[in-house]
Amino acid sequence: MSSFLLRRSTTSLARTSALSIRASTRSSLRISRQSSIPPSVWAAQRQRGRYYSDKKELGNENGADKKSPPEIKSSSSPGPTDGEAPKPPESGKEDKPPLPEGWVYLSESEFNILKTMIEEGPSLPNILGGKETDLRAIERMRKNGVPKELQEIIAKKQTGSFTLSDAGKALKAINKLASRDANEDASNFNSKWFNGNSPQEGQDHDGKKGPNEQKASEDTSKEDAQTKKSESQKTPPPPPPPGGGKESDWITTVVGSAIAYWIYTSIFDEGSREITWQELRTNFLDKGLVDKLVVIGRRVRVDLNREATQSMYPDNVAAKAGFHYYFSIGSVEAFEKRLDEAQQELGIPPSERIPVSYQGESSFMSLLIGFGPTLLLVGLLFWMSKRGPGGGGGSGMFGFGKSKAKRFSHESAVKTKFSDVAGMDEAKVEIMEFVSFLQKPERFQRLGAKIPRGAILSGPPGTGKTLLAKATAGESGVPFFSVSGSEFVEMFVGVGASRVRDLFATARKSAPCIIFIDEIDAIGKKRDGAGRFSGNDEREATLNQILTEMDGFNTSEQVIVLAGTNRPDTLDQALMRPGRFDRHINIDRPTMSGRQDIFKVYLKRVVTNEDMEYLSGRLAALTPGFAGADIANCVNEAALVAARANAATIELIHFEQAIERVIGGLERKSLVLSPEEKKTVAYHEAGHAICGWFFQWADPLLKVSIIPRGQGALGYAQYAPGDVYLMTYRQLLDRMAMTLGGRISEELHFPTVTTGASDDFKKVTRMATAMVTEWGMSEKMGPLHFQKDDNQIVKPFAEATGQMIDAEVRRIIDQAYKQCKDLLIEKKKEVGLVAEELLTKEVLTRDDLVRILGPRPFDDKESFSKYFSGENAAPGESSDPPPPASPSGGLDQPPIPPQPAIFREVKGDSLR
Numbered sequence: 073m074s075s076f077l078l079r080r081s082t083t084s085l086a087r088t089s090a091l092s093i094r095a096s097t098r099s100s101l102r103i104s105r106q107s108s109i110p111p112s113v114w115a116a117q118r119q120r121g122r123y124y125s126d127k128k129e130l131g132n133e134n135g136a137d138k139k140s141p142p143e144i145k146s147s148s149s150p151g152p153t154d155g156e157a158p159k160p161p162e163s164g165k166e167d168k169p170p171l172p173e174g175w176v177y178l179s180e181s182e183f184n185i186l187k188t189m190i191e192e193g194p195s196l197p198n199i200l201g202g203k204e205t206d207l208r209a210i211e212r213m214r215k216n217g218v219p220k221e222l223q224e225i226i227a228k229k230q231t232g233s234f235t236l237s238d239a240g241k242a243l244k245a246i247n248k249l250a251s252r253d254a255n256e257d258a259s260n261f262n263s264k265w266f267n268g269n270s271p272q273e274g275q276d277h278d279g280k281k282g283p284n285e286q287k288a289s290e291d292t293s294k295e296d297a298q299t300k301k302s303e304s305q306k307t308p309p310p311p312p313p314p315g316g317g318k319e320s321d322w323i324t325t326v327v328g329s330a331i332a333y334w335i336y337t338s339i340f341d342e343g344s345r346e347i348t349w350q351e352l353r354t355n356f357l358d359k360g361l362v363d364k365l366v367v368i369g370r371r372v373r374v375d376l377n378r379e380a381t382q383s384m385y386p387d388n389v390a391a392k393a394g395f396h397y398y399f400s401i402g403s404v405e406a407f408e409k410r411l412d413e414a415q416q417e418l419g420i421p422p423s424e425r426i427p428v429s430y431q432g433e434s435s436f437m438s439l440l441i442g443f444g445p446t447l448l449l450v451g452l453l454f455w456m457s458k459r460g461p462g463g464g465g466g467s468g469m470f471g472f473g474k475s476k477a478k479r480f481s482h483e484s485a486v487k488t489k490f491s492d493v494a495g496m497d498e499a500k501v502e503i504m505e506f507v508s509f510l511q512k513p514e515r516f517q518r519l520g521a522k523i524p525r526g527a528i529l530s531g532p533p534g535t536g537k538t539l540l541a542k543a544t545a546g547e548s549g550v551p552f553f554s555v556s557g558s559e560f561v562e563m564f565v566g567v568g569a570s571r572v573r574d575l576f577a578t579a580r581k582s583a584p585c586i587i588f589i590d591e592i593d594a595i596g597k598k599r600d601g602a603g604r605f606s607g608n609d610e611r612e613a614t615l616n617q618i619l620t621e622m623d624g625f626n627t628s629e630q631v632i633v634l635a636g637t638n639r640p641d642t643l644d645q646a647l648m649r650p651g652r653f654d655r656h657i658n659i660d661r662p663t664m665s666g667r668q669d670i671f672k673v674y675l676k677r678v679v680t681n682e683d684m685e686y687l688s689g690r691l692a693a694l695t696p697g698f699a700g701a702d703i704a705n706c707v708n709e710a711a712l713v714a715a716r717a718n719a720a721t722i723e724l725i726h727f728e729q730a731i732e733r734v735i736g737g738l739e740r741k742s743l744v745l746s747p748e749e750k751k752t753v754a755y756h757e758a759g760h761a762i763c764g765w766f767f768q769w770a771d772p773l774l775k776v777s778i779i780p781r782g783q784g785a786l787g788y789a790q791y792a793p794g795d796v797y798l799m800t801y802r803q804l805l806d807r808m809a810m811t812l813g814g815r816i817s818e819e820l821h822f823p824t825v826t827t828g829a830s831d832d833f834k835k836v837t838r839m840a841t842a843m844v845t846e847w848g849m850s851e852k853m854g855p856l857h858f859q860k861d862d863n864q865i866v867k868p869f870a871e872a873t874g875q876m877i878d879a880e881v882r883r884i885i886d887q888a889y890k891q892c893k894d895l896l897i898e899k900k901k902e903v904g905l906v907a908e909e910l911l912t913k914e915v916l917t918r919d920d921l922v923r924i925l926g927p928r929p930f931d932d933k934e935s936f937s938k939y940f941s942g943e944n945a946a947p948g949e950s951s952d953p954p955p956p957a958s959p960s961g962g963l964d965q966p967p968i969p970p971q972p973a974i975f976r977e978v979k980g981d982s983l984r
């Protein structure tokens with residue numbers, strides 16, 4: 073820019089300087105307080121302004137000003153914009169060799185502009201050579217020429233009319249420079265390393281060649297290439313070129329950053345600034361600095377005469393090339409009227425008036441503003457689709473369709489072995505077969521057997537279905553994909569099916585492998601018409617996809633699908649058919665010996681000095697109905713109890729406390745009962761205890777307590793019911809009578825009764841109803857079965873049958889009531905003894921009861937006596953429960969599920 077100014081006519085410069093000094097001493101650009109210039113001065117200034125900017129008007133100018141134009145013209149080298157061939161600089165023209173097409177030598181003035189651009193732009197860090205390297209880059213361009221595009225950009229720099237398309241040109245120029253220099257460096261490097269020469273003739277002091285030598289050097293390299301290739305195969309590859317073509321990188325960096333900086337400043341940074349009409353008038357219009365006004369929509373761009381502005385406001389941004397002021401207008405008509413008035417006031421003749429042109433709003437910025445939000449949205453969508461919820465991209469839109477299955481491999485996560493799974497021997501045998509399928513498929517294929525596709529593992533919660541599937545993966549040593557059925561469910565339709573596809577596709581790639589779908593009922597429910605209006609299409613589509621994928625396996629693929637569910641009855645039949653889930657493995661709560669085995673697994677992991685065999689047996693006897701997860705929890709709880717007591721090892725007492733805690737809840741020592749309440753609770757519990765002692769088929773009593781526990785239990789009696797699979801009418805009646813013992817004892821010992829027996833009544837009613845409606849234990853009703861279904865609106869029986877059911881239920885309960893009352897009247901004294909001892913000691917064990925009541929008049933089961941009263945063991949009685957009844961036996965489940973050993977008795981809530 074400075075060189076440009078230097079070439080201005082000294083006369084005009086002197087004049088403009090005088091004016092500018094005067095103006096700048098009076099005000100800054102921002103202050104609108106301005107003395108107005110007389111019309112004559114304005115006209116002179118304006119003439120000068122127009123003179124500098126508009127070559128067509130040169131003929132109209134006075135002789136003094138006519139000196140400037142030729143100088144200005146000579147300052148800008150003929151660029152390709154004029155269609156002229158690039159002219160080599162005047163000096164040394166003859167010394168320079170011709171350049172390839174598209175390359176030009178820059179004139180000195182152009183180099184000056186380029187230098188200014190580089191100086192204005194960011195400099196290279198010192199470590200890379202700083203300004204010195206900048207200058208070397210210029211030297212190199214001076215010697216080897218530059219791409220034509222660079223010359224055009226330099227020309228634009230002078231006029232300040234840089235557009236977005238010029239940015240493309242700039243990139244092209246940088247690219248050309250970079251590749252030319254890279255080629256040159258490569259050929260220098262080749263000649264240095266392959267010819268073993270020092271820099272050759274025709275190379276500069278850095279060993280680099282000019283573009284004219286480049287071609288020859290390339291040819292030489294090509295010629296030598298064959299020989300070099302064979303040589304390079306024999307000899308180790310040469311070290312990287314010294315400097316590694318660093319110089320050419322600097323050139324690209326220097327020129328690139330200068331141009332990028334200029335693009336940035338001309339488009340974004342201070343490229344324009346808004347002013348008011350008043351500012352325009354006082355600062356520019358009145359001083360004759362405005363060349364042209366361009367109306368763009370509701371804005372007017374002010375094109376200033378750069379030189380005049382520069383001389384008047386030398387330090388102001390207004391003088392910068394490419395900078396524009398603009399102001400907003402209400403309407404074009406109003407603006408024109410205002411401008412007319414202003415020019416009239418200034419006495420500007422019509423021929424000298426400021427030209428006004430009109431443009432549509434199609435600048436880059438308006439485009440950016442228009443399309444910016446859309447571009448942003450598209451970019452955001454693209455980014456989201458790349459990342460997706462699973463992270464790292466996924467199939468389907470936004471990766472939602474990507475399966476969320478966790479992959480475990482034998483080496484990493486699945487360390488579970490069959491030895492960790494106890495108490496389900498039959499299930500283990502079944503599933504072990506899958507391991508052999510995966511390990512030795514040929515053993516089965518040899519005989520023409522098809523490998524099963526999958527197995528459904530069903531059973532109550534916590535019985536070890538997932539554990540068994542993991543152990544299968546651990547034993548077979550194949551990858552294991554674990555996913556929950558609910559993870560297929562998403563709010564978007566089609567996502568579930570897509571995830572299934574993705575899961576199976578991934579599994580196929582890792583075959584042989586195991587897929588485990590836990591809680592498959594989340595997606596595998598029966599497809600009936602019922603859900604038509606509840607948006608089940610997505611679930612059905614997911615199920616259909618599973619069905620399709622499982623059909624799609626061929627027998628050699630060795631992908632085995634295991635699925636776990638608590639509700640096998642709700643699953644779709646298509647899923648269960650052979651060819652999909654071929655095997656149905658039912659995993660029930662463990663039996664007494666199963667529990668003992670599971671206890672052994674977990675007892676091994678804790679510190680205890682107890683005899684393992686006895687301890688595990690006793691704990692198993694105490695925990696009928698416990699699943700594997702409950703047992704694991706009990707052992708852990710015992711360790712916590714022992715730790716709390718600062719014990720060195722876990723003792724039996726800690727385990728028993730843990731079991732009581734798991735079943736009955738925490739002891740609530742803070743709950744203080746009144747003496748009357750305590751007495752009622754004691755007699756209530758004593759009633760139960762006496763019944764349990766003197767009824768033959770009642771469960772053996774272990775402990776009675778009146779310490780409140782858990783949620784609202786003010787007292788409890790602990791029994792060891794053992795594992796029961798079949799129950800007789802008499803057993804049921806004794807159990808009902810024992811359950812009513814609490815209330816009847818209250819009736820017999822107090823003038824009134826309490827609300828504490830509500831839970832007992834519920835149990836008794838449920839048992840009696842099942843006897844009448846399900847188990848055919850009423851002669852009057854006969855062998856009928858009415859399924860209890862809360863969703864059924866219409867009862868499955870007639871009104872008369874309903875009345876008969878009610879009557880029979882009442883009859884049975886009355887019978888149990890009478891049986892209990894007769895006993896408690898007979899044993900009224902014993903009830904009193906037990907209750908009084910309870911009031912003093914709060915807890916009575918089986919030994920206390922033996923002391924008060926004498927030995928129980930009936931033999932206990934072996935499983936019970938073995939662990940709780942050894943001397944009473946009945947010889948020859950098996951401790952193992954009878955085997956489960958076969959389906960043909962008419963019972964597919966125990967009539968009364970094994971109950972926890974604690975009966976909660978008096979409900980605290982209802983006592984208040």
Ligand SMILES: Nc1ncnc2c1ncn2[C@@H]1O[C@H](COP(=O)(O)OP(=O)(O)OP(=O)(O)O)[C@@H](O)[C@H]1O
Pocket residue numbers: 492493494495496531532533534535536537538539540590636637638670673699700701702704
């Ligand atoms: N037979 C068993 N042997 C050893 N540990 C068991 C056994 N069954 C359950 N467990 C313990 O219980 C935990 C929970 O079991 P798991 O998750 O396999 O039960 P699940 O049947 O899959 O339950 P859900 O139906 O609720 O998913 C296991 O991690 C394990 O610690």
